[in-house]
Amino acid sequence: MSFLPHLCLENIFLSLAQDSKTLHSCILVNKQWSVSSVPILWRDPFRLCKDLRKPNKLVPLLNTYLSFLPSTTQKLLDIKSIIGRPATFNYPVYLRSINVVLIHGSVEYWTESMFGADSTSLQKITPICQVLCEYFLCNSSRIDYLDLEYASWFDIFKLNGATTSLSSIKSVVIDDQRNFPEQFKNLSSVMQNTRYLRLSLIYRKNDPACKNIINLLQTQKYLKKISLFSHVSDFFQNIWDTLASSQLLHKSLTSIEFHEATFDNSALLQVSRFYNLRHLKLYRCRNFTGEIQEINNSLVFQNLSQLIICKIGVNPRILEFLLEKSNTSLNVLEFHDHVLNFYETILWCTSFCQNLSRFVASIQVNQIRDIILLFKECKKLEYFHIYDAKLLFEDEEEPLDEYSPPELESFRANELLEELGSCIPMTMRTIKVWMNWLIEIEDIEAFILKCVNFGLSMKVIEFRHCKGFGNAHKEVIRNYLLNNKSST
Template structure:
C-alpha cells in the first residue's frame, strides 16, 4: 500500500513521541519512509536517553556506533582500532542528527564503555578524556545543529571552545547549562561571542567571588535578547547578588524572561521589588533561598505578577504578606501552586487566599501538618478546576520520597483516622481531578476505600492516579479496590 503521508507530516507526528523512545523505536521498524522520518528524532540526545531509561548497557553499542565514524588514524592514536570493538559504519549518518552535547554525560559514557570493553581499571583513566574530546569535536563538526549544551563540570577535562567547529556549531544553541569553574574563566566570554539566541540558561555559581568571571557572566546575561528561562544555582557563591542585580537592571530581560528559578541564594532587602520588574513572568520557583523580603508598598505597578501561572516554593520561609501579595496579583492566572518541604505557618489562611484569588488552580502540592487536613475540603469545594492534588506530611522530605535511597527510613508520622474525611472528600472532589496523592499516616479501612471509590464512580470522576503512601493498615486489598477502579476508567476511554 502506498504511503500517503509526506515526510513533514510524519516528522511532526514523531516529534510528539520524542519522550517515548520505545514507541519511536517501533516506528523506525515499520518501513523505509517511517525509518527516515523517525531516526533523526530518536538520535537527537541518545546519551540522555540511556540515562533516563536507566539502561547503561545500551551505551556500549551507542559508543561503538559513534566511534565507527571516527577516522582510522584517530582510532589508532586512541588505541581503539579493533573491528570487534567498534564495528563498521552504519546506513544512517547518526552524528548529524545529534542536537545535544553534555560533556559530563559523554565522558561518563566513555568511561562505562572502556570498563565494559577492556575491563574495569584496565584502561587508563587518562585515556578516557581524549576519547571524549574527540567525540565532542566530531559532533561539533558534523552535527547539522546543536541546540543544547551542558558544560557543567566540563572544565574538569577540557575547554570545549578550543575544539574545531565550536564557534560555528554553538552559535545556534538554544539551551545552555554552565558553571563558574575557575579552570577556564574565559568560557563565559566565549559564550557571549557565539551565543546570541539562547532561550534557556542554567548557571551554577560554585566558587568564591572572581571579578573577571563575574564580569563575563554579567556580560553574557546582558547580551541575550531572547532569553526566556533562567535558573540560578548560588551554592556557596558570594557574588550571586551581583548576578541578580544585573538581571534586574536589564530592560531586555524584563521583557523577555518568562521563567525564573533560584536555588540556594541569599538576597538583599530589595529582592521582591527587583522581581516585580519582570512583567512577563509566568513561572517562578524558589529553592532553599534566604532573606527573600521587600516592602510591598514600594511596588505601585498594578500589572506586576499578572501573568504568573506557576509558583513553586521549596524549603524556604516566605513572609506571609509577600505570599498573599503574589497570590493576589497573579489572581485567576495562577494554575500551579506548590509548597515543598515548606513550613506553612497558617495553612488555613493560605487556602483562603487560594479560594479568594486563585480559583483556577489546576495543580496543588503542599507539605502540611496533621491538624491542617480539614482545609482540604474547603479547597476542593471552591477550586473546581483542580486536576492534580498532592499532600504529604511535613515530617517527610519530598526529595527523599521521590528518589529513596536504600538506607532511607521515613520518620514516625502522627496517625490520623481518615474515615470521615475520606467520605467528605469523595463528595466534593472536582470533576476535573485526575490525580490524588496522599503521603500521610492515615488510618484507612477497606470499607473506607470502597466507599471513597464508590463516590468517585457515582460522581463520574475520571481519575488516573490514586495513591496513599505511609497509611496505617493499607494493604493489598485496598490496592486492589483502587486498581479495579482505575482499570475500569481506562477501559472507558
C-alpha cells in the first residue's frame, strides 16, 4: 500500500469520505498517505463537525482557517490567530463546500468561546464570516457546493472571487432571497454546469424574482436532480411548467422531489416526460393526479428505482401504474404517513417489483400479517422498516426532549415472529419495527435461533415501542449481531 501511486490512494480514500475517523487514522500512517487523504478530509469540515455533533472541534478548525488570513485583515477584525507555526498543508485550497449558515454558526461558536457572548464580540460574527467566505472563494481550487438557505447576512456574489469560483458549482441550495433580490439573476450568469438544484419558493406570481428564477431554470443544460419546496406559493405551477416543457431536462433529470406542492390536473403526464427518471419523492403534495390513458409512451418510468410518498393520498390507480411501469427497476419504496390499502399495495409489489431492496411503510395494526407475503415474494430485500401509523416519522428519527409518542395499540407478536423467522430473505440486513408488539423473551430467542439456523447475516434489528421489551431481549439481539460482525 505504501508504494501505490497517489491517484490510487486518492480513489481508495474517496471511498472513506463518509468515515472521518478512519480517514483521520490514514493521515497518521505516513507522509504519502497524509498527502493523499488530507484533501478529502478537509473538503467540508464544517459539515463534518455538525454531523459528528462535536461543536468543540469548531474552535481549532476556526483557529486554523483564521491563521491563513493576512495580519492586516486579522488586525482589522480585531482578532489574532493563536497558531504560531505555519500550517503543514494549505487547508483552504481543499474546501469544496460553502454553507453560509454553517460557517456563520461556527464563527458564532468560536467567538463566544474566545471572547464571550457580550454585544461587542457578537458584532464580530458576520464580518469574520464574510471575510472567511471571501478567502475561501479566492483560494479554494474549486467550489462544488453552495448553500444559501437562510443566509441573510451578506450577498455572497458581491465578494471578491465569487464569479470565478462559483462558475464550477455542481450543487446549489437557495431559499427566499428577499434581502438580495439579484442573487437568482447572478446565479443564472455563473451557474452553467449545475447537477443539483434545491429551490424554496415563497414568491407570489407578481414578484420580480420570479422572472429571474425561470430564467435560471431555462439556462440549465446538465441538471440531474431538483428539489422544489413550494410552501404554498402560487408561483409553483409556473416553475413546474417551465421544467416540464424543457426538452433538455427531459433527458438529463434523473431525480425530482416535490415538497408541499399543489399541482393542476396534469401532474402525472408532466412527470412521465422525464424518461430517465430514477428517483421520485412526493411530500405533502396536493392534487397529484392525471389521466393514465393520456400517457401513450410504453417506456415511461421504466428507469424508476426509488419512489417515496410522504403524508399524501395518491390515487390507487396511479400508484399501481407507477409500480407496474417501474416494475423490476424499482429498488426503494417508502410510504410515510400515507393512507393506502396496504394489502393491495403488497400484492402490486409482489406482482411487479420483486427486486425491491428497501421497503418502509407506516401501517395499521390489522395490516401486520400482510408483510409475510412481501417477505416470501421479494427475495432481494435488504432493509425493512414498518412503524405504527400513529407515529410521526420525523419526530421518531430525532425526538425532541418534550416529544411524547402516542398510545399505540398492542399486538401479540409470538406467532408472527415465528413466521417471519422462517421467510426472511437471505439478503436482509436491517429490520426495524416501531410498533407496540408484545414480545416475550422466549419469542425473541426463537426468532434469533431461526435467523442463526438459516444463516442470516443481519446488521440491525430494532424493536421500538414494544411492551415488555427489556434488557434481556436486547442482550439476545446484541449477542447475535456481535457474532455476525465478528464473522465478517
